Amino acid sequence: MSMRKELDMLHEIERKLLWLSCWTIHNANHLREKSDGLKVGGHQASSASMVSIMTALYFHVLRPEDRVAVKPHASPVFHAIQYLAGNQTRAKLEAFRGYGGAQSYPSRTKDIDDVDFSTGSVGLGVGITAFAAMIQDYLDAKGWRGGRPKGRMIALVGDAELDEGNVYEALQEGWKHDLRNTWWVIDYNRQSLDGVVREGLSDRIEAIFGAFGWDVVILKYGALQRAAFAEPGGEALRDWIDTCPNALYSALTYQGGAAWRKRLNADLGGNAKALALVERRSDDALQALMCNLGGHCLESLIEVFEGIDHDRPVAFVAYTIKGWATPLAGHKDNHSGLMTPDQMAEFQAAMKIRAGHEWEPAEGLGISAETLDRAVRESAFFARGTRRFEASTLPVPDLPAPADRAISTQAGFGKILDVLAKGDAALAARIVTTSPDVTVSTNLGPWVNRRGLFARDEIADTFRDERVPSAQKWRFSTNGQHIELGIAEMNLFLLLGAAGLSHSLFGERLLPIGTLYDPFIARGLDALNYACYQDARFLLVATPSGVTLAPEGGAHQSISSPLIGLAQDGIAAFEPAYVDELAIIMAWAFDYMQRNGEGDPDERTWLRDETGGSVYLRLSTRTLDQPQGRAGADFAGGVIDGAYWLREPGPNCEVVIAYQGTVAPEALEAAGLIGEDRRDIGVLAVTSADRLNAGWTAALRARKRGNAGAMSHIERLLARLPRHCLLVTVIDGHPATLAWLGSVQGHRTVPLGVEHFGQTGTIADLYRHHGIDAAAIVSAVAELTPGRNPARRFAVVG
Incomplete structure (x- = not known):
């Protein structure tokens, strides 16, 4: 086909995409029945500004190995493209932004389209393309891609999206890692939600991107x-x-x-x-x-896209008009505006769409449906069908717990990983670690010393070469398995998201492990949520945690992170107290990260473990004396299910102390003190409030649906307790993490934890200050179960 004929065909497709995207939104807002009468929304103007760019890319420029993060507000155009390609249904377009319909923003997990990267929270879809390109380079350097052509990681970016700070964090990290094969196509329509962008932004874009080594191509004139x-x-x-x-x-x-x-x-x-x-x-x-303008000229777009003959990162600044070719074009309020029914009737007539034929692919075009379908399916990007890969699972070797009599969970993590680093297990070769400049202080040092740091080009360890003594062997090469990041938690989670999708994006299994300080999860929480929403698979190790990090003061003490673990979908949160628990959890995590089964729950726990997911470990620097000789399936099962009895309650149990994490010594000490004048004291070791809660709520739903025998792990554990038994829960974190345990069987509960910012001091000082030491536990029991040797009670507490 000649270029002229191809351009004519592309103009027909462009016209159809403009119509379908606008009609999909109009149908959702003005035609579909709505019980609440509220505006459904959609972005007709933001879609219109991207139509030409997406037509040129998807139907001429892209190849199957390319991956695209679509501007969130252009999702109707994306769905229309996939509809023409046979990857989306009319029913789901008609239900756009409705229950079971095409999603408001492209979603890997919720849409049936061939979505490469979920988008929605602006800026994140932009940044992840840079990290996906780094992961592609990592795989290529290892020789695991078999010489297949590298794809371009492409972000379609709104100009107002460039206000997001994570975009510039990603730019800097990309410069450090010699970023390649990355295109960001900027929809420069010069309008945002609230108005028109400032003059001269394109000059700033050119200067900033150029400073980080990007080529900048300005597409201003058609x-x-x-x-x-x-x-x-x-x-x-x-x-x-x-x-x-x-x-x-x-x-x-x-x-x-x-x-x-x-x-x-x-x-x-x-x-x-x-x-x-x-x-x-x-x-x-x-x-x-x-x-x-250049961003609406297919001839100009194709010319500049095809003119890139190198793998350096490129930013295309494509001048466009928001609402192009629609009655909304150029109006400052068009971002969330919708065509009125009268405007849509006018637009429909201009597009030559007959009433009742609005969803037909070739309606209003100068070509037949067969010609259109053939042109779409013969486009290189769609020629091979959908582009989701699978990768084989790797067996998990034995992970023995460190034999130390006293050790912290953070140090235990480093030692367990070091055992893997020493061995030759296939799984170890597929582990890639990363950290935002806290590699050594989160105990990744031994792993990195053995496995090295990754870089495209070899960089010697100058300190070693100059014979300067150092515990760290910091040598970079393509053999390395650690990707060092600067201090930006958003970048950490975007890299974990990209690496955790490697099996699906590139067909090669990686087992990413990311470490950071637990308090700073909140700094990258949006990107963590984004990675989980995409079903990326990774192990997040957050350490040190809680007010146990006493000398660092309140700014470095995490309070709410256990609640994040409890509430965040897509990630299983654990907080072990002891390293034998940790070893069990890590072995399970490496298997769990590779699962991709159905969502049927395990009727023993009512957890949907076969689906797999990511794992979050909240660890501590506090050294604890380690219990010895614990083993067996029952113990391991309790650790993974979320709790086990560290001290079995008797038949007439009056008090149970339920703890999670590093406050185990305080719980045991308090149980010993209380047990001097009370019978049958129980101590419940909670390793995962998250999994206990998820299983409990799932069992509740199952019973509502008629399965009367459904019972979760925590319900079985607490069912043996008499009704008068008092629960005292304690955690170095927010007390709400465990406070819900009293609702399981209706036991009176006293939740102890940390609710306010800490300060500097010793662990004993802060535990006493926040009321999570042994004396506070004893006091809580004494106050709520009076009449038991008050002299002893006041002696202990006072």
């Missing part, structure tokens, strides 16, 4: 404009366009050809040739000329 500039007076027209304020350009676009003529005649009055250029065109032709 073919019609370039031809006009070549006419007599054309240079004056180009100068006028270049100096026209964004707001004025948008306003004139909305007003149309007559407004353009009036303004140009006034501003170009001293240039007879320029006035003649304007006069030669009708109002409609003048409107078409002034709206023919």
Whole structure:
């Protein structure tokens, strides 16, 4: 097919995508029945500005190995593309933004489309493409991709999206790692939700991206404009366009050809040739000329995309008009605006769409449905069908717990990983670790010393070469298995998200492990949620945690992170107290990260473990004396299910102390003190409030649905307790993490934990201050179960 004929075909597809995206939104808001009468939403104008760019990419430029993160507000265009390709259904388009319909923003887990990266929280879909490119390089350097061509990791970016700080964090990290094969196509429509962007943004974009080693391509003028500039007076027209304020350009676009003529005649009055250029065109032709920006010219788009003959990162600044070719074009309120029914009727007539034929792929086009379908399916990007890969699972070797009599869980993590590093297990070769400049202080040092740091080019350890003594062997090479990051938690979670999708994006299994300080999970929480939403698989090790990090003060003490673990979907949260528990959890985690089964719950726990997911470990630097000789399936099962009896309650148990994490010594000490004058004291070791809670609520739902025998792990554990038994829960974190345990069987509960910022001090000082030491536990029991040797009670507490 000649280029002219292909351009004609692409214009037909472009027209259809514009119509389908606008109609999908209109149908959701004005035609579909709504019981609540509320606006459904959608972004007709934001979709329109991307139609030409996405047409050029998906139907001419892209190859199957390329991966794309679509601007969130252009999701209707993406769904329309997938509809034409046979990957989306009319029923789901008709249910857009409704229950069971196509999602508001492209979703790997909720949509049936061939989505590469979920988007929605602006900026994150942009950043993850850079980290996916790094992971592609990592796999290629290992020789695991078998010489397959590298894909381009492409982000379609709104210009207002560049306000997000994580974009610039990703730029800097990409520069450090010699980023390759990354394109960011910026929809430079110069309008945001609340107005028009500041003048000169494109100059700032060019300067910033250029400073980080990106090529910057400005796509400002379309073919019609370039031809006009070549006419007599054309240079004056180009100068006028270049100096026209964004707001004025948008306003004139909305007003149309007559407004353009009036303004140009006034501003170009001293240039007879320029006035003649304007006069030669009708109002409609003048409107078409002034709206023919580079981002709406298929010929220009294809020319610049195909002109990239290198693998350096490229930022394309594509000038566009928000609401292009619709009645909303240029209006400052069009971001969340919708065409009225009258405007849609006018638009429908202009698009030559007959009533009742709105969803037909070739309706209103100058080609047959068969011709359109053939053109779409023969496009290189769609020729092989959907592009989700699978990777084989790796067996998990034995992970023995460290034999130390006294050790912290953080140190235990480092030792367990070091055992893997020493061995030759296939699983160890697929582990890739990363950390935001806290590698050594989170005990990844031994792993890195043995396995090395990854870089595209070898970098020697200068300190070692200069014979400067150091415990760290910091050598970079393509053999390394640790990717060192700067201090940016958003980048950590974006890298974990990209690495944790490697099996699906690239067909190669990776087992990513990321470490950071537990308090700073909150700094990257949006990106963590984003990674989980995509069903990325990784092990997150957050340490040190809680007010146990006493000398560091309140800014470095985490309070709410156990609640994050409890509430965050897609990740199983654990907080072991002892390293034998930790070894069991880590072995389970490496298997869990690789699962991809059905969502049927295990009727023993009512957890959907076969689906797999990510895992979060909340660890501590506090050294604890370790219990010895614990083993067996029952113990391991309790650890993984979320809790086990550290001290079995008797038949007449009066008090149970339930703890999670590093407060185990306080719980045991308090149990010993209370047991001097009370019978049958129980101590419940909770390793995962998250899994206990998930199993309990799932069992409750099962019983509501008629399965009367459904019972969760925590219900079985607490069912043996008499009704009068008092529960005292304690955690170095927010007390709400365990407070719900009293609702399981209706036991009176005293939740102890940390609710306010800490301060500097010793662990004993802070535990006493926050009321989570042994004395506080004893006091809580004494106050709620009076009449038991008050002299002893006051002696202990006082």
